[in-house]
């Protein structure tokens with residue numbers, strides 16, 4: 001892990017595209033699902049969540065009314081709305097430890113600077129937020145400061161959550177208060193000097209934290225504004241889908257332009273209209289399907305994105321998923337990088353080896369011409385996420401295999417077996433080169449060395 005980037009002091013020795021990402025996870029209910037992506041980064045630091053957390057139960061509004069202390073909004077419609085919004089924010093993924101109790105915290109987030117442990121945000125009076133008021137909670141969401149004035153590390157998506165409205169913050173708080181308290185102490189972060197000095201966050205904040213509620217754009221539709229609010233705010237999509245500069249932040253123009261998640265080594269593609277990666281050719285339906293179902297005519301989710309779909313996006317209503325897609329479709333292409341063009345010429349021997357392996361091991365699912373078999377096997381032809389300049393994703397999925405998440409719209413996903421054992425570095429490189437350049441795909445060839453380096457990448 002070469003990236004040494006902490007917001008305010010960050011120096012990235014990795015590629016300029018490497019960014020911190022943020023995310024999380026929880027245990028797949030379906031036992032056959034083995035993928036364990038989990039990680040999280042921050043606008044400045046990269047954090048790999050070390051484990052898989054259990055999925056939270058649906059809240060029972062009746063129970064909510066019994067346990068909430070006086071002064072908290074216990075109206076069931078507010079609690080239910082809060083649960084929905086907490087899902088949109090994916091709080092459970094980070095604030096629940098593997099096999100731990102929901103919102104009990106304790107999830108380890110590995111970083112190059114040490115380990116952060118997420119705090120207990122259950123309504124426990126001693127260790128959780130039991131004594132917080134709705135005001136305290138809202139101030140934390142808006143300002144990124146704890147009630148005691150402590151600056152919060154951006155491993156918590158404060159730069160995004162600051163956009164959340166008071167009303168939504170109150171509903172999330174009501175929901176959290178309705179959950180059972182978890183009497184479990186917080187673990188202290190194990191960050192190295194100087195990263196353990198919270199005061200240093202002042203520097204990061206002055207550069208990258210812009211406090212303030214989401215401001216609707218009056219020249220856009222209500223739907224667009226709803227999508228923008230969810231994507232930029234609770235959804236904290238930019239935590240992963242943005243590259244960071246050398247100071248560990250990202251300029252406005254780089255928002256959504258894609259970036260490598262360093263600890264985990266997955267690449268979160270551009271969500272702009274860029275044609276190298278990017279959603280420029282995607283229809284609204286393609287985007288909605290991917291977010292809600294985890295699979296679309298354009299591809300399937302895997303790695304950290306599968307976790308996001310699993311814990312969060314599959315629960316978005318049709319209206320909200322569409323609003324997010326409508327907003328994403330309007331993101332301008334600010335990436336000066338390479339655009340669609342002819343494939344690089346690949347050595348014929350490599351192409352032929354790749355083709356032979358593909359026909360032998362891949363075509364039964366992905367089709368002879370990479371057309372896929374919808375809805376279970378994603379197409380590989382014209383699939384930007386495998387053509388992008390970064391070859392990390394296709395290499396990793398070939399080595400590790402994958403399972404799209406079981407979602408409400410796709411409850412019985414079909415998986416892909418791992419090929420790490422079966423294929424040596426040269427053969428894996430050949431087949432990845434083949435799928436990146438065949439059928440009019442315009443990706444660049446990959447080398448055996450690139451494959452070899454990714455064999456060490458953490459599985460989750």
Ligand code: HEC
Nearest residue numbers: 022023040089090091094118119121146151152153155156
């Ligand atoms: C990407 C991981 C991540 C996500 C998603 C996330 N958090 Fe956090 N959260 C953290 C970390 C890490 C901390 C501890 C930061 C610190 O110590 O400065 C934290 C801190 C907190 C705190 C405690 C502040 C304190 O002073 O004790 C609260 C409350 C909180 N988060 C609530 C939420 C809520 C509500 C959501 C969903 C809307 C959420 N978090 C989503 C990682 C996350």
Ligand code: HEC
Nearest residue numbers: 299300301302361362365378385394402403404414415416
């Ligand atoms: C048994 C069926 C099966 C076989 C065989 C198979 N795949 Fe897959 N492949 C899948 C499924 C299912 C997914 C979706 C996985 C996920 O979302 O986690 C997938 C996903 C992919 C992706 C990511 C696509 C995207 O949406 O971005 C790539 C690249 C890929 N496979 C390449 C290959 C290659 C190369 C081979 C042969 C070495 C292969 N697959 C063999 C079923 C298969």
Ligand code: HEC
Nearest residue numbers: 021022023235237240266267268269300301302304305385
């Ligand atoms: C934890 C990091 C993380 C977060 C948070 C995250 N993503 Fe992703 N996303 C990824 C990664 C990694 C990929 C590539 C793997 C794949 O295609 O599933 C991806 C892929 C995608 C794709 C497919 C793009 C393509 O070209 O194939 C879309 C669309 C997408 N994400 C939308 C979103 C939206 C919208 C949000 C916020 C609600 C979001 N993501 C939040 C990591 C993340």
